[in-house]
Amino acid sequence: MRISRLLGVLILSILTFLLADVILRIAPGGYTHMIDFLSQPWPWYVAGPLIGLIVPMLLLLGGKQFGVSANLRHLCAVLDTKVEFFQYDWKSGTWNLVLIMGVLIGGWISMGFLENPDPIAISEATRSDLALLGVTEFRGLVPSQYFSWEGLLSGPGIVLMVLGGFLVGFGARWAGGCTSGHAISGLADLQLPSLVAVLGFFAGGLIATFVILPLVL
């Protein structure tokens, strides 16, 4: 029963793929146009709704809530320590750990086939503000002068990558969620606590951006 279902999905996917392939071959310049389009950075009105759809997808698939930072707790629970907060069956979060592995693979696919060759198109104002702080590198997704294995040994690198990561993990669990759990799932469900958390996200982000980064970079 389950195998026949799986086969059905597989056959349908192959048929869809073949149909798309035929259309793209017939259309003038089909394949190059499609790859060109996909290689561009996607505008907010495409990306936002695509991200929002994750919420109903997970609910409909198995009544699951979209929340990425829960995985950090699951990883602590895997370690199996004496800390009470991590005494639960982490296997209940296997689906979420698998999802986050998918995110990693998705990033890898994007890099391999759909990479945008141009420097990132941030606003001119941001560019000059960051240049004043000492950012010289505007290629790629992150400034490699800080975000690289060599940069890790520098003061800014430690603050941005190590302290940044630590605060993300600590804060997300204290607040009971991160951007996906509070800003997207929580706000969408009109949860007041999530609004408070999101205001906190911005308070912290503004302090870091305007007070601490000028001292560190």
Next chain:
Amino acid sequence: MSTSKMGASRLIPYLLIGIYLGIVFTKSEVISWYRIQEMFRFQAFHMYGIIGSAVVVAAISIQIIKKWRVRALGGSEIVIPPKEMGSGTRYWAGGTVFGLGWAFAGACPGPLFALVGNGVTVMLVTIVAAVAGTFAYGVVRPRLPH
């Protein structure tokens, strides 16, 4: 909830959703440190447009699911547990701590993994640091206000 006894084949949809999310994260550049800086400096609409439209689409979907009492694929009821406000301390204080980290690292938990996939392997260090931060929270939790 029999989620702990999930067969491997039932996990495939979650892997596909993750891959989809990783591609959208990358192509919309929300995993970019530059984009997060641009957001906190209020110098572009991009990030606000993404989060805002994601919330609207998710909110409409949730309303439809609630109104029509749509069931999950296996036939089970969909319940979204409300968050307890309590004193609210955990939300503003924890939120502020998270915000500091978000601006430093230029990425929240999901994008950290997408960045590793994109070849920024040093972000593995940030992921380990985030796990350490989560662990530290677990240790001091009984002494923190919530």
